[in-house]
Amino acid sequence: MKITTQLDINVVAVDLDDEVTIMLDLEAPATDADQQRPPASLEIVLDRSGSMTGAPLEGAKDALIALVRRLEPTDNFGLVTFDHTAQVVVPAGPISDKEEVIAQIRRVTTGGSTDLGAGLLRGLRELKRAARGGGTLLVVSDGHVNAGLRDVNDFAGVAEKAHMDGIVISTLGYGEHYDETLLTALARSGSGNHVFANDPDAAIAAIAGEVAGLLAKALQAVTLTLVLRPAVEMMRLYNDLPGHALPDGRIMIEIGDLYASEKRRLLMKLKVPAMADLGSVEVATLELEYIELPRLIQHAAKLPVGVNIVPGTDAARRLVHPVVESEKLFQEAQHAKKQASEAFERHEVGSARAHLVEAKSHLSRALSLVPVEAAAEFEKEIASVDRMTDIASERSTEYMSKLSRSSYHQMNRKRGRTDDSGIDGSSAV
Missing domain, CATH: 3.40.50.410 (von Willebrand factor, type A domain)
Incomplete structure (x- = not known):
């Protein structure tokens, strides 16, 4: 499996509390045409x-x-x-x-x-x-x-x-x-x-x-365990995935199964406490475990996450990684979409539309940050939200609640998948 991580910021001011967001990208291996598929x-x-x-x-x-x-x-x-x-x-x-x-x-x-x-x-x-x-x-x-x-x-x-x-x-x-x-x-x-x-x-x-x-399942039982340095805290897991606090303070997140060549993206925000010493410091370790099919080979990988503690004047000049920042905005849009679903469920159409407008605002800001080659994905999501907003007064609140909830789960829980979803038909999650 291909695993990559990026941080929104990699420098933190000395003696000041701060927040760091980790973006984790996973890509399952492609299908080996010479291997026989195991029984499903x-x-x-x-x-x-x-x-x-x-x-x-x-x-x-x-x-x-x-x-x-x-x-x-x-x-x-x-x-x-x-x-x-x-x-x-x-x-x-x-x-x-x-x-x-x-x-x-x-x-x-x-x-x-x-x-x-x-x-x-x-x-x-x-x-x-x-x-x-x-x-x-x-x-x-x-x-x-x-x-x-x-x-x-x-x-x-x-x-x-x-x-x-x-x-x-x-x-x-x-x-x-x-x-x-x-x-x-x-x-x-x-x-x-x-x-x-x-x-x-x-x-x-x-x-x-x-x-x-x-x-086409390629990986089974993929789990991510987050090991935090003392005093570092998990503030938010943007993806709505099952998580468990382990007795030793670690946090285990259930990612599930991945099909061949599937891509998944997770986003986590950490609170980093004030540190007095300058230099590089490891704030967390990401431990991934999974089973590779069809040979049932167990894999484990560890990825350290570190930041540089620098003087305040240097930290003031730091730049936020645009792709990670755009992903944060993308997930804020998904949260607004979930709130819209809940409002539709309560038959509050006006409130639901307002949340959809908020979702589009987040997405538009995200679109201004992403590179040209990634723009199509954000434009497609904006068009999907626009379509939901347009039909909100035409379709039943029951339909709209289910459509927006399903879309939320597809773009949040299964973020990175390439499944297509239709606004008037099915919406895969």
């Missing part, structure tokens, strides 16, 4: 409650059938459906008979209420039984939970425990009425993706994208 393990947990009747369920079934046709006979696949109870439609295991699996998918019909917890727990049990080395579980739902497990924190706890067992949980929210808070919490704690699909075609594309990432 995928469990689908599909909502078949009454609200999925008609096009939603038929679109989901078409997407799953297309998914099965892409898998190899050695891949593990399973399907659990749920309404007020959970049902095992396709027992998890190798798909040696694709046509029979497809026939079982076609026979799925809609039922009653929505007990997502029952489906999730049954799906996890199936996946653990068939794939002892972990795998991916994808939840597809179009509604709010109205039976069984309901608390968001309980769902997040289940996902976090599953991830510790090597299982990645991704979620697909279908239509305008699902619980985005619940599904995004599941994906966050499960180190997976959250995708918003507004219609059957978007659902098919979204599931196809999720499977493409699964089949």
Whole structure:
């Protein structure tokens, strides 16, 4: 894996407290054409409650059938459906008979209420039984939970425990009425993706994208541990990723899995205490650990982060790194976008639009700092925010909340990925 770091400032004034922002860029290795892909393990947990009747369920079934046709006979696949109870439609295991699996998918019909917890727990049990080395579980739902497990924190706890067992949980929210808070919490704690699909075609594309990432997985269980010098403090992790404070004071951040050639970017702000001695000093160490596929090789890398302590007159002349500064502004824009989503969820359209205007302001400032070759990415994000602002009064607040939340997660949690997202279709995270 290619790893690079940059600081917004690399000199700090002697005897003064200061702040330093670290930008960490990761790039997974490309696919080796001579290596055989290891078997993949995928469990689908599909909502078949009454609200999925008609096009939603038929679109989901078409997407799953297309998914099965892409898998190899050695891949593990399973399907659990749920309404007020959970049902095992396709027992998890190798798909040696694709046509029979497809026939079982076609026979799925809609039922009653929505007990997502029952489906999730049954799906996890199936996946653990068939794939002892972990795998991916994808939840597809179009509604709010109205039976069984309901608390968001309980769902997040289940996902976090599953991830510790090597299982990645991704979620697909279908239509305008699902619980985005619940599904995004599941994906966050499960180190997976959250995708918003507004219609059957978007659902098919979204599931196809999720499977493409699964089949091209290059790195697994990527974690970053931040080791701070005494008195240095972690002020902010801009990316909304699961983090854990370890007993020895270190901070472990779950980055998740990366597909071949995928790029990811993290941003962290540290508080550096006043130091009395001039010269170079190490303020932190970044420790990365990951498993390289398909050979299951474990890797570890350490990157020291240092600054120069200089007289105040020298520090006054320092220049802020424009790329790191632009990334800070980019992430401030994402924070404003999340606030817009929350305002839409409360049906406060005026407040939501104001947050989107704020997001554009941050992005415009960032655009003025980036080099020409990076401008297109910022221009695309500005156009996306403009489009959201334009349609805010035309579309329902439910739609806008899900669209802006999904866009936030794509550009914040999975920052650096090259997935495309559509403003009126699906938005990958």
